[in-house]
Amino acid sequence: MPLALTAVIAAEIEDHCGHRPFKCRRLDMGWTVAQAVAAAHQLVADEGLTKVGLSERSWKDWEAGVLPSPDYQDLLCRLFAANPVLLGFARDYSPMPADPLWNGTEASATLPAGQTIARGTSPAGTVEVAETKRRDAVKLAGLALAAPVAAAQVLQQAAAEAVEFTRKAGATSLGSGTLDHSSLAVTEFNHAYPLKPPKAVFGAVLGYRRKVDRFLRGGYTLPQGRELRAFAGWLSELLAWLAHDLGNVRTGVAFATDAFVQGQQAGHGQLCAWAMDAAASINLYEQWPAKAHEAAVKGLAEAPAGHSLTVRLQAQAVRAAASDDAEGFTAAFHAAYRLLVLRSPRRFGMDVLPLTSYPATSFIWLGQAEQARQHAEHARDL
Structure with missing residues (x-):
């Protein structure tokens, strides 16, 4: 979007909606918070910062008034x-510049030849009263309403810029088959996990x-x-399990x-x-139950509503x-079983049935050997 228009749109949003300037800047770009964060990371990569x-949490805090x-x-x-x-992060205490429509700031000041008094102003006052915040924003951006010819020239050039912006939006350094190849690689690694x-691996x-990671540092x-990002995440999740297996x-x-x-x-x-399922398992086997519970709860907060993965995390x-x-175990155990109406999720090419084997280890930790044996045999028979 041409810079000359962003200030105009942001001022309009602030005037009509009452949002803070920083949020108005994001909205005038048409970005969601996630898109704005992604654009910032892309800028860092593009400029080598x-x-x-x-x-997203930090961004929302800034929009709520927290100072970056x-x-x-x-x-x-x-x-x-x-x-x-x-952006609303600081205040400007410098003297206001003279209005370009006036020859001075005194009550006796006169308008330039050929100009008329703008609606909402008074020659008896010492300063011009702005018609709206939009008009102030236009002047700050260099599009004075008193100069329609100049404004037309700026907007004409902006149209050419918009075409270039659109071209750059689709520019990428990734080859045509890069994403397909990455998807295949993730799938093959998952298949190899239980076999090699x-x-x-x-x-x-x-x-x-x-x-x-190198792809992420390029243009896309x-x-x-x-x-x-998703491919990177799936690979890291698999590396978490492999590192755990390797001790x-x-x-x-x-x-x-x-x-x-x-x-x-x-x-x-x-x-x-x-x-977070991987993190919970690793922490449990290292006998850090508090961290394991924290990871499970964190994963449940992110799991899609109604997804069968909630069974495993529960x-x-x-x-x-x-x-x-021990006291909270019974309630949690029954809550998990109520979720069994959902199909257990698949991972590494096989069904994951956590509630068939997890009870056995749970009852071992509780010191109830007979209960543990019964659940272990039940898991074996399945």
Whole structure:
């Protein structure tokens, strides 16, 4: 969008809707919060700036009035081609510039030859009263309403700019088959997980995860960016399990966390939920039930409504309760069983039936050996 018009639109939104200037700037671009965050990350990549951990939560806090740090203010001013004052991050205490429609600021000032008094002004006053915020914004942008010829020239050039903006929106450095190849790679790695040694699979998956990271540092469209983030997340989720299998807890948790963040950036709730399922399992086997329960709850918050993955995450919460809270276990256990009307999700090419085996480990932690044996035999018979 031509810069000459963004200030106009933002001022109109602020005037009619009462939003803060920073939010108005996002709305005049037509962006959702997720799209604005993605655009900021793309700007960082395009201009080679220091990578940032910008999230939708931080962006919403800024729109609610929380002041960004100086580094983030600089990034946001770059993004919107504005200054901190226009974004509402600071105040301008400098004297107001003289109005271009007047020869002075005194009551005796006269209009330039050929000009008439603007509606809503008074020659008896010491300053001109602006007709609307929109008019002020137009002047700040260099489109004085008193000069229609100049305004027409600016808008004519802006039309050519709009064509170029549209062309750039579809520009990408990704090859035509890159996304298809990445999708196939993720599928093949998932198939290999239960069939090949973890050490061999880990090296191959990590190599491809690095390749996707390089893709993310190149040029791509917003839809392509979401797909790449999703591929990165699925690879990191698989690396979390592989690291756990290889006995490295720290690496496993780190990749589970990365998978969750990539899923959030991609707007992929199911990926976020699977990432927290991995984190919950790793923490449970390391006897950190509180962290496991936290991960399970975090995953449940991201899981799509009515999705069968909620069965598995609820079961993870049951196991965490059995390990840490014997009194809360029974309620959690029955709540999980009520979800069994949903089909259990699939992962790594096979059905995942957590409530057939998880009760056995849960009752072991509770010290109820007979109950554990019964549930283990039931799982075996299935």
